[in-house]
Amino acid sequence: MEHPKLFISYCWSTPEHEQWVIDIATELTDSGVHVILDKWDLKEGHDAFAFMEKMVTDPSVKKVVMICDESYASRADGRSGGVGTETQIISREVYEDQEQDKFVAIIPSRDENGHAFLPAYYKSRIYIDLSEPDKYSENFERLLRWIYDKPLYTRPEIGTPPVFLEETDAVSLGTSTTQKRALSAIKEGKSFASGALDEYLQTFSSNLERFRITEVQSEFDDSVVKNIDNFLPFRNEYISIILSISQYSATEENIHKIHRFFESLLPYMDKPSDVTSWKDTDFDNFKFIIHELFLYTVAILLKNELFGLTGKLLSQQYYIEGKVQYGQSAMCGYYVFREYIKSLEHRNKRLKLNRLSVHADLLKERVKGSGLDFKHLMQADFLLFIRADLHKDNYYTDWFPDTLLYLGHFNNSFEIFARSSSSAYFEKVKEALGISDISKLSDLLEDYAKHPQNLPRWLHHSFSPKALLGYEHLSTRA
Numbered sequence: 001m002e003h004p005k006l007f008i009s010y011c012w013s014t015p016e017h018e019q020w021v022i023d024i025a026t027e028l029t030d031s032g033v034h035v036i037l038d039k040w041d042l043k044e045g046h047d048a049f050a051f052m053e054k055m056v057t058d059p060s061v062k063k064v065v066m067i068c069d070e071s072y073a074s075r076a077d078g079r080s081g082g083v084g085t086e087t088q089i090i091s092r093e094v095y096e097d098q099e100q101d102k103f104v105a106i107i108p109s110r111d112e113n114g115h116a117f118l119p120a121y122y123k124s125r126i127y128i129d130l131s132e133p134d135k136y137s138e139n140f141e142r143l144l145r146w147i148y149d150k151p152l153y154t155r156p157e158i159g160t161p162p163v164f165l166e167e168t169d170a171v172s173l174g175t176s177t178t179q180k181r182a183l184s185a186i187k188e189g190k191s192f193a194s195g196a197l198d199e200y201l202q203t204f205s206s207n208l209e210r211f212r213i214t215e216v217q218s219e220f221d222d223s224v225v226k227n228i229d230n231f232l233p234f235r236n237e238y239i240s241i242i243l244s245i246s247q248y249s250a251t252e253e254n255i256h257k258i259h260r261f262f263e264s265l266l267p268y269m270d271k272p273s274d275v276t277s278w279k280d281t282d283f284d285n286f287k288f289i290i291h292e293l294f295l296y297t298v299a300i301l302l303k304n305e306l307f308g309l310t311g312k313l314l315s316q317q318y319y320i321e322g323k324v325q326y327g328q329s330a331m332c333g334y335y336v337f338r339e340y341i342k343s344l345e346h347r348n349k350r351l352k353l354n355r356l357s358v359h360a361d362l363l364k365e366r367v368k369g370s371g372l373d374f375k376h377l378m379q380a381d382f383l384l385f386i387r388a389d390l391h392k393d394n395y396y397t398d399w400f401p402d403t404l405l406y407l408g409h410f411n412n413s414f415e416i417f418a419r420s421s422s423s424a425y426f427e428k429v430k431e432a433l434g435i436s437d438i439s440k441l442s443d444l445l446e447d448y449a450k451h452p453q454n455l456p457r458w459l460h461h462s463f464s465p466k467a468l469l470g471y472e473h474l475s476t477r478a
Contacts, residue, residue: 004147007055009090010067011075020108021067024130025405031144036061044288054075056090064090068105068117068127076119087119089368104146107131111216156198172206173234175200179241186244193249197257200241203236205264213285220281221347225362227285232366236290239370242297246304255309258297259316262337265290266320269339281343289342292363294337296401299372299380302416302432311431314387335388335399360402378403379414382468385456390440405458413470421473438474 006028010021018039042051055061066072076087105127107116116127128143130136145151145243182200185193205323211231216223245254268286301310317331344358348468355361367374381401388399412418420426426438435441443464448455455462466472 003032003034004063005034005036005061006065006147008067009052009056011069011072012099013071017067017071017108018337024067024106027140027152028144028147030381033144033147046216062102064103065143066090066103066105066119066122067108068122069108070111070117073117073119076121085282087121090121099313101146101149104128104143104307106143132263146402152410162165171210171230173210173231173236173237174239175203175205178203179237183240183244186241188251189248194253197241197245197254201257201261201264205261207442208265208268208286208289211285211289212227213282219347219350221343221350224281224285224288224343228243228362231285231289235289235296235366236370238293239296239300239372242300243371246300246306250304250306252309252312255313259313259318262290262294262297263318265293266336269336281346284341284343287339287341288359288362289387291338292366294334295363295377295384296372297371298384299376302380302383303372303376305416305428307416307428307430307432310383311434314384314432315434333388333397334390335397338384338399338402340400355400357405360405364401364406374403374406375414377407379416382414382465383416383432386441386444386465386469390444400456404456404463405461407463411464411467413468413473417468417470417474421470421476423475423478426475428430441469441471441474445469 008021008025010017012018022037023038025040026038030036036055038048038051042048056064058180066076073095105116105118105122105125107118107127107129109131110116116129116131118127126209128146129139130143132139142152178196178200182193184190185196190196211221211227213223213227242258245258265286269283269290271283298310298313301307301313317333318334318336320330320332341359344362346357347353348358363377364374367377376403381403382400384399385401385404388397392398416429416432430436433441448465452462455465
């Protein structure tokens with residue numbers, strides 16, 4: 001990095017002020033700046049006025065600072081002395097270039113009312129305040145960044161417009177305004193945060209109807225995948241809300257709101273009451289979207305170690321209207337949010353993709369830009385699978401962990417279970433699993449050992465629950 005040249009314009013007010021200026025010049029020099037100061041560079045026989053003009057107008061001098069104490073401001077406005085000469089040159093440069101970044105005022109002190117001493121021509125411009133000792137280091141860094149043209153905040157590179165904006169038939173969920181209001185209220189702890197969250201979740205639930213597939217131009221599975229892609233910005237909005245809740249407002253009240261929100265989404269996974277003709281695949285886009293939202297919700301809660309709230313969410317039942325078969329209860333567990341998506345399997349065969357699970361592929365592809373790593377989704381998927389089996393009532397109450405297809409040769413325990421080697425930590429994780437002691441896990445693992453065919457499988461691929469739980473090390477140390 002080059003050593004930028006900088007000229008200091010100041011007033012010989014008092015010996016103390018002159019020493020303050022020399023100290024600043026020395027500190028800048030130590031930071032790699034080529035400082036031009038009259039006490040260092042103006043020698044006997046030199047023309048003082050020519051020196052001043054050259055320093056202000058010379059293109060090799062990239063920066064000029066004005067040390068604005070009371071005397072400097074007074075002499076600048078009165079056009080007196082050397083400061084007056086420099087002012088005539090500097091003010092012309094400032095006025096002629098409204099976007100200038102060559103000149104800046106530095107404030108070493110303020111008046112009795114706390115106002116900065118500034119020349120009239122500079123009063124509307126931003127200055128750097130070095131008058132407060134407790135903020136000196138922070139503002140000196142600002143000065144250095146200005147000199148080196150390395151601002152703390154820079155505009156990011158402009159990316160490409162989202163693909164969904166180019167779609168003539170793009171659908172909007174209409175939640176952007178309510179999401180921003182809720183997000184801000186939650187982060188800032190506003191009194192209306194609860195109401196703002198309700199408004200966002202209700203708008204989301206009501207407007208999800210806009211994503212219903214009613215017209216199919218080509219293959220139905222193409223429409224499903226396109227619909228899911230178009231929903232991505234609104235999924236990310238939702239993820240931001242859950243991340244904020246987990247960080248700023250992790251309360252039972254908000255978990256209750258999330259529970260009721262998912263309950264309100266359940267009707268989208270089946271035919272509307274006014275529809276008399278339908279196919280099982282007609283609601284596949286909703287099945288994927290709602291499953292993904294639920295999986296991210298649990299993943300975020302676990303990532304933030306909110307095990308008690310995770311347990312409360314997963315222990316809740318959901319009321320299902322109109323989908324109850326003979327002998328079944330109208331209240332169901334969280335397993336209802338993971339359903340087989342027939343159209344994705346059809347897509348796999350139709351396009352000869354030869355994939356083990358298009359559903360899992362989509363979940364992995366879409367994790368980019370979510371703020372989470374795929375390992376967090378797998379960890380949540382595994383816990384949902386284990387918990388469902390721990391509390392299984394019948395064949396229909398299991399959870400299929402799609403993302404575990406991507407475990408590969410990973411045989412280590414997931415993070416929350418690795419940390420559960422600590423007895424205190426495992427006590428918390430048990431709340432998420434919904435168990436009171438480790439014997440429940442022991443019984444489940446014994447059942448898996450006897451009936452390995454009951455484990456999820458993708459052709460020849462499966463996984464070891466015992467290894468992923470880190471069972472042998474659970475609660476083995478204080």
